[in-house]
Amino acid sequence: MQIALRCIVAGITLLFLGTVVQAQTLIGGKIQLFSSGATSHTLIITPPVLSGNVTYTLPTSSGTLLVNSGSGVSNAWLLGGNDLSGPADNRIGSTTAHDVVLIAGTGAAPANDRLTILSGTNAITNHDGGELRFAEPTAGGSNYSAFKAGTQGNDITYTLPAATPGTNDVLTATAVSGNDVTLGWAAPSGGGGLTPVTVEKSSNQIFSNNGYANVTDLGFTMKPGKFYKFTIVLEMTKNNVGGNAVEGQLEWGGTPNTSVLNYVTSLGETGTRTTDNQDIAYIPSAGQQTVTERITGIIMYSGTANSNFQLRMRRSAGGGANSRNLVINATNSYITYYEL
Numbered sequence: 001m002q003i004a005l006r007c008i009v010a011g012i013t014l015l016f017l018g019t020v021v022q023a024q025t026l027i028g029g030k031i032q033l034f035s036s037g038a039t040s041h042t043l044i045i046t047p048p049v050l051s052g053n054v055t056y057t058l059p060t061s062s063g064t065l066l067v068n069s070g071s072g073v074s075n076a077w078l079l080g081g082n083d084l085s086g087p088a089d090n091r092i093g094s095t096t097a098h099d100v101v102l103i104a105g106t107g108a109a110p111a112n113d114r115l116t117i118l119s120g121t122n123a124i125t126n127h128d129g130g131e132l133r134f135a136e137p138t139a140g141g142s143n144y145s146a147f148k149a150g151t152q153g154n155d156i157t158y159t160l161p162a163a164t165p166g167t168n169d170v171l172t173a174t175a176v177s178g179n180d181v182t183l184g185w186a187a188p189s190g191g192g193g194l195t196p197v198t199v200e201k202s203s204n205q206i207f208s209n210n211g212y213a214n215v216t217d218l219g220f221t222m223k224p225g226k227f228y229k230f231t232i233v234l235e236m237t238k239n240n241v242g243g244n245a246v247e248g249q250l251e252w253g254g255t256p257n258t259s260v261l262n263y264v265t266s267l268g269e270t271g272t273r274t275t276d277n278q279d280i281a282y283i284p285s286a287g288q289q290t291v292t293e294r295i296t297g298i299i300m301y302s303g304t305a306n307s308n309f310q311l312r313m314r315r316s317a318g319g320g321a322n323s324r325n326l327v328i329n330a331t332n333s334y335i336t337y338y339e340l
Contacts, residue, residue: 030043030044030045030046031043031044032044099116100116101116102116130148131146131147131148132146132147132148133145133146134146154179155179156179156180156181157179157180157181158181158183159180159181159182159183160183161183161184161185162184163185164185165185166185166187166221168187168197168199168220169185169186169187170185170186170187171183171184171185172184172185172186174186187220187221187223187306195338196336196337196338197220197336197337197338198334198335198336199217199218199220199334199335199336200217200330200333200334201215201216201217201218201328201329201330201333201334202216202217202330203216203330204327204328204329204330205327205328205330206325206326206327207313207314207325207326207327207328208325209314210314211314212249212312212313212314213312213313213314214310214311214312215310215311215312215313215328217335218232218310218311218333218334218335219308219309219310219311219335220308220309220335220337221306221307221308221309222299222301222303222306222307222308222309223301223306223339224301224302224303224304224305224306225301225302226300226301226339226340227298227299227300227301227339227340228298228299228301228309228337228338228339228340229296229297229298229337229338229340230295230296230297230298230299230309230335230336230337231294231295231296231335231336231337232294232295232296232311232334232335233292233293233294233295233332233333233334233335234292234293234294234295234328234333235290235291235292235328235329235331235332235333236283236290236291236292236293236326236327236328236329237290237326237327237328237329238283238290238291238325238326238327249311249312249313259299259300259301259302259303260272260299260300260302261297261298261299262297262298262299263295263296263297263298264295264296264297265293265294265295265296266292266293266294266295283326292332298340309337311335313326313328314326
């Protein structure tokens with residue numbers, strides 16, 4: 001091996017001829033590394049001002065980038081993954097008005113799967129028919145729910161509802177302006193292309209006093225000036241064969257209260273009512289212990305604001321020693337309704 005040291009005015013040249021390595025240290029904190037047998041070189045320059053000595057340790061494996069930690073020791077940025085834990089937030093992105101594009105795939109864009117974080121709009125774009133997936137909880141399994149755009153003739157922006165929905169509400173388009181669609185919640189209605197809505201009773205319900213109380217699940221929201229057709233099916237149990245009768249009524253509200261109800265029941269009761277309640281369901285004081293009743297009717301709601309059409313029940317009219325609890329069974333009890 002031959003080693004030559006040569007002093008020059010501009011700096012010091014080190015020639016490691018045996019290993020074909022040539023380096024030159026220049027005045028001003030510069031190092032020139034020459035390529036083998038050529039005059040081309042790589043130049044390393046220190047910052048203009050240093051507060052202390054900084055050591056750069058070269059990575060030991062290929063495919064890594066050198067990152068200075070700022071504490072005098074360098075770290076390698078690994079292409080296969082990096083631990084970004086630290087005393088403060090860790091950020092990957094752009095501090096200028098440029099998009100950040102993450103690409104995963106084997107082909108050339110746009111064939112690759114791309115996730116673009118757009119500057120200025122706080123938007124995230126999943127390219128090329130990708131899906132936005134929400135995974136199950138860790139203990140829930142390996143499935144997911146996803147949203148995916150169809151083939152469109154133009155961009156469409158959907159604005160989500162600003163409030164929480166009511167029970168059984170559906171998602172509707174409340175306003176459309178160009179390609180912007182505002183979404184909102186509304187009570188479902190039949191007709192106009194929508195199928196009738198059926199709500200099953202979720203659990204058994206016991207009525208143990210003489211005051212009327214709402215039958216949970218068996219009701220719906222009415223809109224002013226609308227007609228509704230409904231069918232209520234009840235499987236009712238009176239927990240003794242004798243005892244007083246049990247009764248039910250339909251109630252609704254609104255101002256002015258001039259709604260008209262026409263109804264017929266499977267027990268042979270019919271009628272027309274314009275007040276806000278109507279006795280309509282009934283188990284007589286003697287006879288069967290369990291009765292299934294079907295109530296079909298049409299109501300025209302003439303109030304000025306949305307109101308509830310609600311089935312209410314009570315144990316008995318008179319009470320007394322022979323009164324028994326009324327049970328509405330969840331099995332075979334439901335309401336079906338739609339807007340005419």
